[in-house]
Structure formats: structure tokens, C-alpha cells
Amino acid sequence: MDVKIFLTVSILVSTATALLFEPDPCPDDNHCTCAGFSVTCKEGGLNDVPVFTVTGLRYTLLDLSNNNISTIPSAAFSSITTTTIDLSHNPLQTVANDAFQGAEATVANLQLEDCGLTEVPNAVAMLTRLKTLNLRHNPLITTLPGGVLASVGLTLETLDFSNTGIRLWPKSLTASIRLKKLLSSGNHLTSIPDDAFLTFAPTLDYLDISYNAFRSFPDAVNNLRVLKYLDLSFNLFGTIPVGKFTYCRHTLQTLYLVHVFLREIPPGLRDLSALQNLYLSYNPIASAAADVFHGRISTSLKVLHMDKTLLSSVPTALHYLTALKELNITWNRIQYLDNYVIDLPGLEVLYLDKNPIVNVKFAAFSGLPALKQLYMRNTSLAFVPNAALAQAKSLLLVDLSFNHFEALYDYGFPGMSGLHQLVLAGNPLSNISDNALADLTGVTTLDLENCLLTGIPKAVQQMHALRTIKVEGNSINCTCDNLAWVEIWRANSGLIAKVEGNCAGNDTVAIQYFIDNDGRSCS
Numbered sequence: 001m002d003v004k005i006f007l008t009v010s011i012l013v014s015t016a017t018a019l020l021f022e023p024d025p026c027p028d029d030n031h032c033t034c035a036g037f038s039v040t041c042k043e044g045g046l047n048d049v050p051v052f053t054v055t056g057l058r059y060t061l062l063d064l065s066n067n068n069i070s071t072i073p074s075a076a077f078s079s080i081t082t083t084t085i086d087l088s089h090n091p092l093q094t095v096a097n098d099a100f101q102g103a104e105a106t107v108a109n110l111q112l113e114d115c116g117l118t119e120v121p122n123a124v125a126m127l128t129r130l131k132t133l134n135l136r137h138n139p140l141i142t143t144l145p146g147g148v149l150a151s152v153g154l155t156l157e158t159l160d161f162s163n164t165g166i167r168l169w170p171k172s173l174t175a176s177i178r179l180k181k182l183l184s185s186g187n188h189l190t191s192i193p194d195d196a197f198l199t200f201a202p203t204l205d206y207l208d209i210s211y212n213a214f215r216s217f218p219d220a221v222n223n224l225r226v227l228k229y230l231d232l233s234f235n236l237f238g239t240i241p242v243g244k245f246t247y248c249r250h251t252l253q254t255l256y257l258v259h260v261f262l263r264e265i266p267p268g269l270r271d272l273s274a275l276q277n278l279y280l281s282y283n284p285i286a287s288a289a290a291d292v293f294h295g296r297i298s299t300s301l302k303v304l305h306m307d308k309t310l311l312s313s314v315p316t317a318l319h320y321l322t323a324l325k326e327l328n329i330t331w332n333r334i335q336y337l338d339n340y341v342i343d344l345p346g347l348e349v350l351y352l353d354k355n356p357i358v359n360v361k362f363a364a365f366s367g368l369p370a371l372k373q374l375y376m377r378n379t380s381l382a383f384v385p386n387a388a389l390a391q392a393k394s395l396l397l398v399d400l401s402f403n404h405f406e407a408l409y410d411y412g413f414p415g416m417s418g419l420h421q422l423v424l425a426g427n428p429l430s431n432i433s434d435n436a437l438a439d440l441t442g443v444t445t446l447d448l449e450n451c452l453l454t455g456i457p458k459a460v461q462q463m464h465a466l467r468t469i470k471v472e473g474n475s476i477n478c479t480c481d482n483l484a485w486v487e488i489w490r491a492n493s494g495l496i497a498k499v500e501g502n503c504a505g506n507d508t509v510a511i512q513y514f515i516d517n518d519g520r521s522c523s
Contacts, residue, residue, distance in 0.1 A: 027052035027059075027080050039082070042066050049073070052080040058106065065089050065111070072123070078102025084109035088134070095121035104128055108155075113137055120144060125151035132158040136183070140164040146172035153177060162186050162208070174199045181206040185231070192218045201225055201247075210234050210256065217244055224248050233258035233279070240266040249296075250274055258282050265317075270295025277303040281328075288315035299323050307331050307351070319343045330354050335380075336361075337388070343367030353377040360385035365392040378402040390415035401447070402426035408436035408459075417441045425449040425470070432457035441465060449473045449501070455482045456499060456511075461489050463497075471501035471511065478503035478514040480522035486515050487522060 026034035028050040032041035038061040041050060046067040059082040069090040076099050077085060083106055092115040100107060104126050112121075114137040122145070124133065130152040135144075143166055149156070153175035161170075162185040169192045173179075179200040189212040197204060201223045209218070210233040217237045221230065227248035238261040245252060249271050257266075259282035267289065269275070273296035285306065293301070298320040304327050311332040318327070324344050330353035337360045342350070347368050357379040364385070365371065371392045376385075381403045389398060390413075398419060405427040412433075413419070422443050429451040437446075437459040444465050448457075450473035460466055476482070490496045503509045 025053075025055045025057070027055050037061070039063065039080070042086075049076045052077075054079050057081070058083075060084060061086065070094065072096060072099040072121075074098045075101040077107075081106050083107065084111070086111040087115060088113035089115070091116050092121075095123050097122050098126065099123040100126045108132065110134070113160075118142070120148050122148065124148050127152060129155050131155055133160070135159075135161045135164060137163045140166055143168065144170040144172050146175065149173065150175045157181065157203075159183070169193060169196055176200055177203075179204050183208040184212075185209065186211040188213050190214065191216075192220045194219045195223075196220045197223050205229065205251070207231070210258075217241065219244070221248075222246055226251050228252060228274075229254045231256040232260060235260050238262065240268060242266075242268040244268060245272060253277065255279070264289070265292045267292055269293075270297050272297050273300055275300050277301075279305045280309065281305050282308045284310050286310040286312070288317045290317055291320075292317050293320040297321075302326065304328070314341045322346060325349065327351065330375075335359070337364040339363035340367045346370050349373045349375075351375045352379070354379070356380045358382075360388045362387045363391055364388045368392050370394055373397045373399075375399045376403070380404065382406075384408065384412055386413055386416075389413065393418070395419055397421040397423075399423040400427070405429055407431040407433075409433050410435040411438055412436045413439045415439065419443050421445045421447075423447040424451070425473075426451070428452050430454075432459050434458050435462070438462045444468065446470070446497075454504075456486065458485060460497065461493075464493075466497040469497045469499050471499060474501065475504040476501065476511060477505070478509060478511060478518070480519070483511075483515060483519055484522040487519055 026032060027039060031044050031046055031050045032039050037059045039059050040063045042063045043066045046069055049069060049072060061084045062080060062082040063086045065086045065088040067090050070093045072095045074096045078101060085107055088111045100123050107127050108129055109132040110127060110130060111134045113134050117138040118141045125148045128151060133156060144161065149172045156176050157178055158181040159179060160183040162183045164187060166187050167189060169189060177199050180203050182204060185208050197220045202225055204224055205226050205228040207227060208231040210231045212235055214235040214237050217240050222244050225247045228251055230252060233256045245268060250273050252272055253274050254277040255275060256279045258279050262283040262285055264285060265288050270293060275297050278301060299322060301321050302323055302325045304324060307328045307330040309332055311329060311334060313334060321344060324347055326349040327347060328351040330351045332355050334355040335358055337357060339361045341364050348370055350371060353375050365388050372394055374395060377399055384405060396419060401423050406429060410433050416439055419440055419442055422440060425447045440463050442465050443463050445468045446466060447470040449470045453471060453474040453476060455476055456471060460469060499511045499515060501511050503511055503514060
């Protein structure tokens with residue numbers, strides 16, 4: 001009796017388990033794959049929208065992108081319930097006016113990127129619950145139709161019409177009263193009406209109007225009250241008068257002003273109390289006013305990029321930025337780093353690459369107690385600035401690749417036992433003394449790629465935490481005469497670092513293979 005009960009229970013459990021884990025039906029098994037609530041038909045070589053089988057399920061995504069679909073017929077999606085339809089990268093030529101009949105109640109996201117559209121399909125107007133519309137990379141020869149935007153304007157939150165060739169600001173956007181995210185990049189717009197954003201000024205928090213042709217700062221921006229993200233990069237305005245961020249000065253968090261021909265840091269930025277990320281790269285800025293960051297921005301800014309400008313020295317104005325975590329001043333004209341040149345107690349990441357630096361004073365980094373990552377790649381340094389590096393007590397990573405170091409001498413990195421990663425790749429290093437790396441007891445990765453080494457430096461034996469040595473691109477001969485000492489190292493320490501690189505004269509033989517096999521037989 002007990003056996004019968006056991007068998008009955010087992011059958012019931014097996015049946016329940018099968019029902020529980022049985023995959024949900026897919027509306028088209030021939031052209032699409034289903035996973036969870038996504039139906040993926042992308043890159044399937046489809047010429048038509050599949051005829052879907054009603055499953056009774058509500059999907060979050062129907063992905064028909066990257067096919068050869070040219071026509072969307074009437075009620076093409078009436079038999080599938082989904083919140084997102086992605087038709088991007090299809091050569092659409094004909095879209096029936098009632099193409100979305102039957103889908104009006106559920107579709108909230110429509111992706112039509114790069115479909116060859118010359119006008120916005122009237123069918124979009126049926127989607128009265130639409131929240132996201134992507135029209136990016138379509139050669140629109142007409143502006144955004146007022147009828148369509150009027151129909152979806154009450155719900156639309158994200159609109160992207162970047163790279164569509166629209167050269168005049170669409171007046172029809174005034175119907176979109178709930179817009180939160182607007183992208184119109186790469187359209188060569190020369191101006192925007194001052195009242196262009198008024199209807200959605202209380203809601204818009206993301207605006208990208210980069211890669212246009214504005215010759216003056218668009219005053220319409222000044223009406224935005226909750227703006228958090230603004231990208232004005234690659235425009236032509238050159239100056240930003242004070243007072244252009246009046247309504248968003250307490251909300252703006254990220255600002256891109258890359259390659260806009262600024263000759264000075266706009267003084268009005270000092271009033272942006274919420275700004276955390278500021279990008280001023282590729283501008284002919286040669287200096288900074290001493291008080292340009294003396295304001296509300298001083299306690300909010302965390303990331304500042306001023307790479308590819310014309311700075312010949314590190315701006316003293318930086319010391320006001322007490323919250324700064326990352327500073328990028330690469331590709332400038334800085335030659336000397338004086339004592340306490342950067343006094344930022346919270347800075348964690350510093351980029352100084354591609355500056356013609358020839359001299360780093362002893363206390364150059366003494367004002368950086370929190371610095372964890374330092375990048376000084378491709379400068380004019382002939383010697384490792386070890387005394388200066390030792391003053392930054394929190395360093396975990398130092399990248400000094402592609403400089404002009406020819407040799408490393410005894411105790412070349414004093415007081416740097418806390419360092420985890422050292423990169424010296426691309427230097428003409430041919431000589432590393434046996435005690436050069438003695439202080440680097442915490443380094444786990446040593447990168448010596450593309451130097452002029454002929455052997456693995458014996459100095460690594462004193463790096464007790466070392467786990468990886470990168471020596472690819474050197475001329476290391478895999479012979480017992482050259483590498484026999486490695487076996488002694490292994491015998492003394494038990495665990496030795498992994499060596500990444502190939503033997504000179506035979507790229508098919510890895511140095512690590514020689515060490516693990518032939519090297520063991522070296523006497």
C-alpha cells in the first residue's frame with residue numbers, strides 16, 4: 001500500500017514539475033526564438049512580418065530588427081501582445097496606416113532606427129500609449145508630422161530623431177507635454193526657437209543636441225527646470241554667457257561641452273550646485289581664471305575632463321573642487337609638475353597622458369592622499385618619478401607606459417608596498433637591476449610588454465604577491481642559460497607568477513610552456 005502511495009505521489013510531483021517548468025509557447029517557432037517574455041526574430045533573413053499564433057501571453061519585446069522587411073501590412077501585430085516592437089535596420093518602404101491596429105493598447109516602445117524612412121509613418125499615431133519613439137538614422141525629408149505627435153504627445157516620454165537630416169526645429173514637438181528624454185544629435189541645426197521647450201520644460205531631464213551647427217548658445221535651454229543631462233558637444237557657439245542655466249542650476253548633473261570652441265571655462269558654471277560630471281575636452285582653453293570653480297560647483301563636481309585643450313600648466317583653480325574624484329588633463333602642453341601642483345584630497349583617478357612632461361617635483365603628488373590610479377603614458381619622462389610617486393600613499397595602479405625609461409635601478413619604487421599593478425609597457429627598458437623592484441611587495445600584475453628585454457628580470461623574485469608578468473613583444477630567449485634561475489625561484493617560493501609572452505624566434509612557443517616543461521630539466 002505504501003508503495004502505491006509513493007508511486008502516486010511521485011507521478012503527481014513529476015506532472016506538476018513538468019507543468020511548472022514547461023517552456024511558454026512561442027508565437028512563431030519557425031522564424032523566432034523565445035526566452036522568458038522576449039520574442040527574438042532578428043537577423044533571420046525575413047522578408048515579411050511573421051504571422052503570429054495567439055498564445056495569450058503578454059511579451060515585453062518583439063525584436064524584428066536586422067531583417068529585409070520592406071512592408072508592414074494592416075494589423076500586422078494584432079495577434080501578438082507586446083510592449084516593445086523593434087523594427088530597426090529594415091528597409092521599410094510601405095507601412096499601412098493601420099499597421100498597428102490591435103496593438104494600440106499595449107505598445108509603449110517603438111524602435112524604427114535606420115529603416116530608410118523619408119517620413120514618419122502615419123500608423124504611429126494609432127499608438128496612443130506610446131512612451132518611446134526612436135527614429136534615429138532615417139533620411140527624413142519632412143519634419144515630424146503634427147498629427148502623429150498630437151496623437152502620442154500625451155504619453156510620449158522619449159523621442160530620438162538624431163541623424164535624420166531635419167534642419168529646422170519641429171514646431172510639432174509642442175504637443176509632447178510629458179517628454180523626459182529628447183535627442184536631436186547630428187542634424188546640423190543652426191538654431192532653436194527660444195520657446196521650443198516650454199511645453200515640456202517641467203518634465204525634460206535629458207537633452208542631447210550635440211553635433212549640430214549652433215553659432216550661439218541656444219537660449220531655449222534656459223527654460224528647462226529639471227534638466228539633469230545636457231550634451232551640447234560639437235557645436236560652434238564658442239562662448240556661454242552667464243545666466244544660461246538659471247532654471248536648471250540646482251538639477252543639472254552631467255554637462256558635455258566637448259569641441260564647442262570655448263577659449264575659457266564659462267564662469268557661469270560655478271553656480272551649478274548639482275553638477276557632478278563636466279566634459280570640456282577638445283576646446284582651445286589655455287588657462288583658467290583663478291576663481292572659475294569658486295562657487296557651488298566646488299562641492300558637487302566629481303569628474304572633470306579637460307583633455308586635448310591648450311593648458312601649459314595645471315590650473316590652480318582646481319583646488320576649489322573638494323569633491324573631485326576623477327581628473328583628465330591628457331594631451332595638453334604641461335611640461336612640469338611642481339610641488340603640490342594638484343591639491344585635491346578626494347581625487348582617486350588622475351590622467352596626465354600625452355603631455356610633454358620632463359620634470360616631476362618631489363612633492364608633486366603630496367596633495368593627493370586618496371589617489372588610487374595614476375596614468376602618465378606617453379610623456380617625455382626619461383626617469384621614473386619614484387620620489388613623487390611615493391608621496392601618493394593610496395596608489396593601487398600606476399601606468400607609465402610608452403615613456404623613455406631605459407633602465408630601472410636598485411630600490412626604484414621606495415615606499416610603494418601598497419601598489420597592486422605597475423605598467424611599464426612600451427618603454428625602451430633593457431636593464432632592470434636585481435633590487436629595482438624590491439619595494440613592490442604588493443604588486444600582483446607587472447606589465448613589461450614591448451620593451452627591449454632579453455630575459456625575465458630577476459628582480460621579480462622579491463615581489464611576493466606577483467601573480468602575472470606580461471612580457472609579450474620582447475626578445476626573450478627561451479634557453480636554460482637565460483631562464484634556469486626561474487626553477488630556483490619556484491623551489492624557493494612554491495608559487496611563481498604566470499608569464500605571458502612568447503619565446504624569441506619562435507612565436508608558437510609560450511615562455512610559460514618552456515618554464516613548466518623544458519625549464520624543469522635545466523640544471
